[in-house]
Amino acid sequence: MAETAIAVYPSPRARVQAMKEYHPPLGCRDALRLDFNENALACSPKVREVLAGISAGSLTRYPEREPVEAIVAAHLGLAPQQVALTNGVDEAIHVLFETFLEAGDELLLPVPTYTMYEVYASATDARVVAVQAANDLRFPFERMLAAITPRTKIVAIANPNSPSGSMATRDQLLEIARRAPHALVLVDEAYFHFCGETVVDLIGTIPNLIVARTFSKAYGLAGLRIGLLAGPVELMRWVRRVLSPYSVNSLALACLPPALEDTVYLDWYVGEVNAGRAEFEAALDAAGVRHWPSRANFVLADIGPRHREFTHLMREAGVLVRDRSSDPGCDGRVRITIGTREQMRQAAAALNETLAVLRAGTEAQ
Numbered sequence: 078m079a080e081t082a083i084a085v086y087p088s089p090r091a092r093v094q095a096m097k098e099y100h101p102p103l104g105c106r107d108a109l110r111l112d113f114n115e116n117a118l119a120c121s122p123k124v125r126e127v128l129a130g131i132s133a134g135s136l137t138r139y140p141e142r143e144p145v146e147a148i149v150a151a152h153l154g155l156a157p158q159q160v161a162l163t164n165g166v167d168e169a170i171h172v173l174f175e176t177f178l179e180a181g182d183e184l185l186l187p188v189p190t191y192t193m194y195e196v197y198a199s200a201t202d203a204r205v206v207a208v209q210a211a212n213d214l215r216f217p218f219e220r221m222l223a224a225i226t227p228r229t230k231i232v233a234i235a236n237p238n239s240p241s242g243s244m245a246t247r248d249q250l251l252e253i254a255r256r257a258p259h260a261l262v263l264v265d266e267a268y269f270h271f272c273g274e275t276v277v278d279l280i281g282t283i284p285n286l287i288v289a290r291t292f293s294k295a296y297g298l299a300g301l302r303i304g305l306l307a308g309p310v311e312l313m314r315w316v317r318r319v320l321s322p323y324s325v326n327s328l329a330l331a332c333l334p335p336a337l338e339d340t341v342y343l344d345w346y347v348g349e350v351n352a353g354r355a356e357f358e359a360a361l362d363a364a365g366v367r368h369w370p371s372r373a374n375f376v377l378a379d380i381g382p383r384h385r386e387f388t389h390l391m392r393e394a395g396v397l398v399r400d401r402s403s404d405p406g407c408d409g410r411v412r413i414t415i416g417t418r419e420q421m422r423q424a425a426a427a428l429n430e431t432l433a434v435l436r437a438g439t440e441a442q
C-alpha cells in the first residue's frame with residue numbers, strides 16, 4: 078500500500094518564482110492565421126519533398142548541425158565559426174542571455190517589443206531597462222543612447238520591431254554599438270526578408286554586434302523550430318558552451334538547405350506579403366483605421382477601446398488577429414499578420430464586416 082505523506086516539493090530559484098507565466102494564445106486556430114506573424118501559407122515545395130523522403134533510419138541518429146551551419150554561413154557570407162543554429166530565435170535569445178547576463182547587469186530594450194526578451198531576462202539576475210517609444214512607435218534612438226550605462230550588458234533590438242513594424246537605421250545601430258562597447262548589441266532580424274535591410278555584413282568587423290535570424294517567418298518553418306545567431310568567433314565560442322548540442326532536430330537540419338536554395342519561392346512569398354500589406358493598409362485607410370508604417374509581415378492597427386470585441390468578431394469572421402493591448406503603450410492596438418494578396422482580401426472583407434458590426438452597435442446605443 079502506498080504511504081500517505083504530505084508532499085514537499087523542492088523550490089525553484091527565487092527568480093523563477095517571480096517570473097510571469099507566458100501563455101501564447103494558441104489552440105483552435107482553424108481559421109486564417111494572422112495572429113503569430115507566421116508565413117500564412119506554406120513552406121517551399123522543395124522542403125516538402127525533402128521531408129517526404131526522410132527515412133525512419135535517419136531519425137535514429139543524433140542530429141549533426143555543423144555541416145548545415147557551414148551551408149548557412151556560406152549563404153550569409155560568414156565563416157562557419159561565426160554562426161550557430163538554434164531551436165528558433167527564442168532559444169538563441171535564451172542562450173545569449175544565459176551566457177552573458179549576470180547580477181547587476183542591465184538589458185536595454187526599446188518597448189513595445191518582442192515579449193520573449195523580457196521573459197528570458199527575468200530568469201537571469203539582470204535588470205531590464207525599458208525605453209518607451211513615443212506615440213509614433215518609431216525607434217527611440219536618442220533615448221536609447223541616453224539609457225546606456227556602464228552596467229548595460231546587452232542591448233536587444235528587433236529590426237524590424239514587433240509589434241510596431243518600425244525600424245532602426247543602420248547608422249543608429251552602429252552608433253549604439255559604438256557608444257556601448259562594453260555591451261553586446263543583439264539585432265534580431267526575424268523579419269529581415271520583408272524589409273531587405275541587414276547588418277549581417279558587419280559581423281566580425283564590429284566586435285559587439287550579434288545578429289539573430291529565424292526561419293519561422295518568410296521561410297514558413299515555424300513548426301520545425303530553427304533560427305540562428307551570427308557574431309564574432311570570440312563571442313560565439315561562449316554561446317556554444319551554453320547551447321545544447323542537439324537542440325536543432327534532424328528534420329529542421331534536413332529542411333534548411335532546400336529552403337535556402339529555393340529563392341524563387343521565397344521571393345514570391347515576400348512579394349505577395351509586401352503587395353498584400355500595401356492593399357491591406359489601403360483597406361485600413363479607407364475604413365478610417367489608424368495604423369503604423371510597417372516594414373514587416375504585419376501591421377499594427379489602432380482599434381480603440383473595443384479591441385477585445387474586434388478580435389473576437391474577426392475570429393467569428395474566420396480571421397485570427399492578435400490583440401496587443403497589454404504591450405506597453407499599445408492600449409487598443411491590434412496586430413494583423415500579412416499573408417498573400419488573396420488572404421489579405423479575405424482579411425479586408427472580415428475587417429469591414431467587423432467594423433460595420435461595431436459601428437452599428439455604437440449607433441444603436
Ligand SMILES: Cc1ncc(COP(=O)(O)O)c(C=O)c1O
Nearest residue numbers: 165166167191235267291293304
Ligand atoms: C522579433 C522576433 N524575434 C524572434 C521571434 C521568434 O522566432 P522563432 O520562431 O525563431 O523562435 C519572433 C516571433 O514572433 C519575433 O517577433
